Amino acid sequence: MSSHTTSPAATLPSTAQRGWAAVVLALVLAFLTPGVPAVAVDTQDATAAQPAEGVDAADLLATLPVKGRAPKTGYERSLFGATWADVDQNGCDTRNDILNRDLTDITYVNSVPCKVQSGLLADPYTATLISFVRGTTTSSAVQIDHVVALSDAWQKGAQQLTTEQRTAFANDPLNLQATDGATNQQKGDGDAATWLPPSKDFRCEYVARQVSVKARYSLWVTQAEHDTIAGILAGCPGQLAPTSAGTGPAAIYYASCADVVAAGAAPLYAGSPGYRSGLDGDSDGVACEG
Numbered sequence: 001m002s003s004h005t006t007s008p009a010a011t012l013p014s015t016a017q018r019g020w021a022a023v024v025l026a027l028v029l030a031f032l033t034p035g036v037p038a039v040a041v042d043t044q045d046a047t048a049a050q051p052a053e054g055v056d057a058a059d060l061l062a063t064l065p066v067k068g069r070a071p072k073t074g075y076e077r078s079l080f081g082a083t084w085a086d087v088d089q090n091g092c093d094t095r096n097d098i099l100n101r102d103l104t105d106i107t108y109v110n111s112v113p114c115k116v117q118s119g120l121l122a123d124p125y126t127a128t129l130i131s132f133v134r135g136t137t138t139s140s141a142v143q144i145d146h147v148v149a150l151s152d153a154w155q156k157g158a159q160q161l162t163t164e165q166r167t168a169f170a171n172d173p174l175n176l177q178a179t180d181g182a183t184n185q186q187k188g189d190g191d192a193a194t195w196l197p198p199s200k201d202f203r204c205e206y207v208a209r210q211v212s213v214k215a216r217y218s219l220w221v222t223q224a225e226h227d228t229i230a231g232i233l234a235g236c237p238g239q240l241a242p243t244s245a246g247t248g249p250a251a252i253y254y255a256s257c258a259d260v261v262a263a264g265a266a267p268l269y270a271g272s273p274g275y276r277s278g279l280d281g282d283s284d285g286v287a288c289e290g
Contacts (some may be wrong), residue, residue: 025286057208057241058233064211065220067156075154081167084144094171098144100179102247103132123181124205127255143184147175147206148213151189157219165217174245175213192232193224194204201278204236212241238285254279256286 103119279287
């Protein structure tokens with residue numbers, strides 16, 4: 001066995017609203033993965049400069065269509081491609097790519113740094129530390145959640161995507177998060193209106209990722225889902241809509257400012273690794289500053 005360690009709504013007039021929606025999507029789609037469908041935009045007024053720090057999640061939410069849920073008829077997991085395919089052709093399947101991204105203190109099954117044998121997950125959904133050990137009775141302790149569930153996507157626009165596009169959706173790092181197995185099972189195919197992470201400190205980041213994923217793949221939201229997300233984002237003004245969650249070094253997650261200080265990372269600024277609104281008590285974009 002080899003060992004490897006990684007570092008732990010005021011309403012606008014309709015014309016203005018359409019113009020702002022076009023601006024937001026024009027900016028976001030410049031970031032998003034090419035080759036997948038984009039929500040149609042009116043480019044007539046899409047002339048604003050790109051914000052240096054990205055697009056506000058609440059603004060992007062305003063561009064998503066609001067519709068009822070389509071029937072689940074015809075849904076099968078296979079319609080989203082082979083489970084955990086090696087879509088990036090790096091020699092490692094998607095599940096192990098995400099374990100490598102999200103776990104620390106990693107060891108591997110063999111000398112090839114791909115198949116994870118063990119590691120430690122700082123689970124953002126539950127704000128707990130979970131030990132992962134590969135095995136028939138232990139691997140399920142850490143599961144990979146589709147932030148926007150496949151069944152939910154199927155009922156909100158993915159039926160219109162090609163198999164290639166659905167496969168990209170199912171394996172997109174932005175739409176994947178390692179988490180506690182029991183929590184993932186509890187979520188099922190719930191959307192934001194029916195399920196949210198137990199850790200309230202992570203809910204802003206969670207719904208922002210859902211908004212980004214739905215914008216990237218031309219999916220819609222229900223009214224209840226929209227209202228829930230809007231309510232959460234209202235509590236974290238300035239929350240950015242992420243445009244990537246790559247399979248490089250593990251995302252940094254600090255459970256408390258004490259952990260930030262202990263890591264020598266204080267203060268944290270909005271947009272920097274490890275920053276989240278739950279650590280920024282006065283919502284000024286600087287966390288753990290005291």
